[in-house]
Amino acid sequence: xxxxxxxxxxxxxxxxQILTGVFLGMDYTSDISTGFSSVTHIWRDVNYxxxxxxxxxxxxxxxxxxxxxxxxxxxxxxxxxxKETWNIGVVLLLLVMMTAFVGYxxxxxxxxxxxxxxxxxxxxxxPYMGDTLVxxxxxxxxxxxxxxxxxxxxxxxxxxxxxxxxxxxxxFLHETGSNNPGGVNSDGDKISFHPYFSYxxxxxxxxxxxxxxxxxxxxxxxxxxPENFTPGNPLVTPxxxxxxxxxxxxxxxxRSIPNKVGGVLGLLFSILVLMVVAILHTSKQRGLTFRPxxxxxxxxxxxxxxxxxxxxxxxxxxxxxxxxxxxxxLYFGLFLVLVPLGGWxxx
Amino acid sequence: xxxxxxxxxxxxxxxxxxxxxxxxxxNKFGLMRDDTIMEDSDVKEAIRRLPEPVYNxxxxxxxxxxxxxxKQQVLPKDQWTKFEEDFPYLEPYLEEVIREKKExxxxxxx
Numbered sequence: 001x002x003x004x005x006x007x008x009x010x011x012x013x014x015x016x017q018i019l020t021g022v023f024l025g026m027d028y029t030s031d032i033s034t035g036f037s038s039v040t041h042i043w044r045d046v047n048y049x050x051x052x053x054x055x056x057x058x059x060x061x062x063x064x065x066x067x068x069x070x071x072x073x074x075x076x077x078x079x080x081x082x083k084e085t086w087n088i089g090v091v092l093l094l095l096v097m098m099t100a101f102v103g104y105x106x107x108x109x110x111x112x113x114x115x116x117x118x119x120x121x122x123x124x125x126x127p128y129m130g131d132t133l134v135x136x137x138x139x140x141x142x143x144x145x146x147x148x149x150x151x152x153x154x155x156x157x158x159x160x161x162x163x164x165x166x167x168x169x170x171x172f173l174h175e176t177g178s179n180n181p182g183g184v185n186s187d188g189d190k191i192s193f194h195p196y197f198s199y200x201x202x203x204x205x206x207x208x209x210x211x212x213x214x215x216x217x218x219x220x221x222x223x224x225x226p227e228n229f230t231p232g233n234p235l236v237t238p239x240x241x242x243x244x245x246x247x248x249x250x251x252x253x254x255r256s257i258p259n260k261v262g263g264v265l266g267l268l269f270s271i272l273v274l275m276v277v278a279i280l281h282t283s284k285q286r287g288l289t290f291r292p293x294x295x296x297x298x299x300x301x302x303x304x305x306x307x308x309x310x311x312x313x314x315x316x317x318x319x320x321x322x323x324x325x326x327x328x329x330l331y332f333g334l335f336l337v338l339v340p341l342g343g344w345x346x347x
Numbered sequence: 348x349x350x351x352x353x354x355x356x357x358x359x360x361x362x363x364x365x366x367x368x369x370x371x372x373x374n375k376f377g378l379m380r381d382d383t384i385m386e387d388s389d390v391k392e393a394i395r396r397l398p399e400p401v402y403n404x405x406x407x408x409x410x411x412x413x414x415x416x417x418k419q420q421v422l423p424k425d426q427w428t429k430f431e432e433d434f435p436y437l438e439p440y441l442e443e444v445i446r447e448k449k450e451x452x453x454x455x456x457x
Contacts, residue, residue, distance in 0.1 A: 001419070081385070181416050182376070185386050188406055189413045286385040290373040 001181050005204035006070040007173075012205050013063040014166065016212075018159050020056040024049075028106070030152035032145045035108040036231040054216040060100055061223050062212050064246035067093060071274070076298055078286035079179040080278045084172040090274045092165045097247070097271070099158040102151040104244060105143075111225045113232030114241045116151070117143045122254075125261040142234065183286030240315060248312030249305050253331065255316055256324040266328065273335045280336065283343030294342040301334045365430045374428035375421040376412035381405075381437035389448065393440035401436055 027046050029038040042049035071093070073079065080086040105116040120137055124130040139146025180186050215222065223245050227238045243251055250267050257263040288295045304327050311324040368374065373383050382405060384390055397405065415421060 001416075078385070180413065182373075182378075182383070182409075182412055183385065184378075184383065184409050184412065186409075186413055189410050284385060285383050290371040290383055292367075292370045292372075 002204070003069065003073040003076075004178065005201060006066045006073060008201040009066045009204055009208050010063070010070060011166065012208065013059060013066055014159070014162060016059050017056060017063060018163070020052050020059060021156070021159060023052050024056055025156065028152070030106070030149045032108060032148055032232070035106070035148060039107045051216070054220050055212065057224065058212060058216045058220065060103065061215070061244070061246065062208065063096060064100070066208070067096060068246075072302070075277065075301075076288050077179050077181060078183055078281065078288070080274075081281065081286060082173065082176050082179070083278050085169060085176070086278060087275055088165060088169045088172060090271070092162060092169060093274075094271060095158060095162050095165060099155060099162065100244070100246070102158070103155040105148065105151045106155060107228060108148060108232045109228030110230045110232055110236070110238050111227040111241070113143060113234065114227075114238055115243050116147065118241055119243070120147075122260070122264045122267075125264045179286070181287065181289055183289060242313055245309065245313075248310075249308040250312070252308040252310075252312035252324050253328045255312070256321070256328040270331065273332065277335065280340045281343065282340045282347070284347050291342070291346050293346050294339060297334055297339050297342050301331070301339075304330050304334065368430045368433070373412075374430075374433070376415050377422050377426060377428055378408055378412050379428055379433045379436070381435050382408055382412070384437065384441075389444045390437070390441060392444045393437055396440045396444070397437070405436075 024042060027038060027042045027049065029035060039053065042053055044050070046052075071089070074086060074089070101116075101119060105112045120134060120143065123134045123137060126133055135141060137147075138144070139150055177186070177190075225242070225244070242248065250270050253270050254263040254267040257266045283291060283294070285291060288298055307323065308327045308331065311320050311327060314320040368380075373380070386394070394402065394405070421427075
């Protein structure tokens with residue numbers, strides 16, 4: 001079905017980000033005194049620089065839309081039972097998140113600086129060597145020029161690491177072949193890639209590019225933060241520091257736990273929990289297509305993630321605190337307890 | 348009275364099982380319950396031991412279901428697999444495979 005298009009769409013997203021990123025890199029300067037103004041220069045003076053930056057920034061949002069949909073497909077249809085492909089996929093998710101995080105620091109706006117400060121400070125929770133680790137990452141005693149130069153380098157490098165990881169991901173997928181909505185063995189009913197899947201993927205590309213250009217041309221700042229139009233200033237803290245929308249669910253979980261190390265572990269395990277899903281699979285059937293009880297739990301998870309995303313963007317005050325805590329407990333409860341229980345009941 | 352209560356409960360249970368069977372939805376694709384069992388190594392061996400006509404019927408049902416799924420369609424209602432007609436054709440072979448595996452493991456321990 002259409003939800004199998006997100007794999008190829010992710011490939012298109014990666015190519016788009018690399019192409020636009022390489023062109024942006026030709027005019028960007030990774031120095032705190034010129035970084036922000038070089039982005040302004042790209043926008044105003046470079047031929048079609050505004051379009052390239054537009055596509056790169058909003059392309060990141062589409063990257064995350066596609067990756068969350070791909071993971072959702074994997075969870076719904078039991079594709080995680082292709083364990084090697086799935087685990088490399090989780091590694092790719094982590095790499096994409098790291099790339100997006102360091103990439104957001106690059107424009108050196110207020111949210112770039114302060115978002116970078118908040119998240120890098122979380123590493124101080126590591127026992128014994130936490131503070132040293134943070135200063136090592138920073139390249140100094142705070143988020144400063146050393147941080148910006150290396151973050152730009154990491155952002156460029158990680159994109160190609162993701163490319164390599166994608167090749168390995170596909171290598172393992174091609175050992176088994178794709179899953180299907182019925183979760184049944186389709187070995188007896190194969191069709192050629194061309195023209196069926198080439199045209200199907202092409203249609204997906206057209207739809208996604210239509211969406212990306214619509215967002216970029218009609219509402220380019222819809223998902224952005226207005227604080228990032230202000231140059232980064234270590235002396236002025238924004239009233240509401242928050243990451244981009246695709247990190248808000250994790251931010252909500254992080255802030256729900258009233259302990260620094262606990263919050264960091266919650267954030268980390270909110271992603272790493274994906275790696276235990278295959279081990280906790282209890283049902284005799286592969287996917288949820290024919291499992292109404294677990295289908296309900298899946299959509300509860302989707303709703304919970306939407307609520308956590310909303311909470312991550314809200315200030316840390318009543319009633320958002322308790323809602324976030326319930327949402328976080330439900331998130332882990334669904335993965336670790338309720339869904340395995342649902343599978344066992346349905347057996 | 349006492350003899351009627353278990354019969355009523357039994358009828359209720361069968362009614363619930365029938366409702367849940369239809370709610371699952373695989374019957375709309377003409378599949379049987381055992382067609383949807385995930386193929387791990389035990390199930391693969393059990394399938395290998397199926398008599399040829401049973402195996403061919405299974406493959407036909409699965410191919411038809413894949414085709415329907417691809418077209419986002421289901422069978423006409425009169426062709427849906429009925430709760431009463433569904434039978435666990437794979438179960439005896441699967442139980443045999445699991446029993447043999449356990450026996451091999453016991454022997455390997457000695």
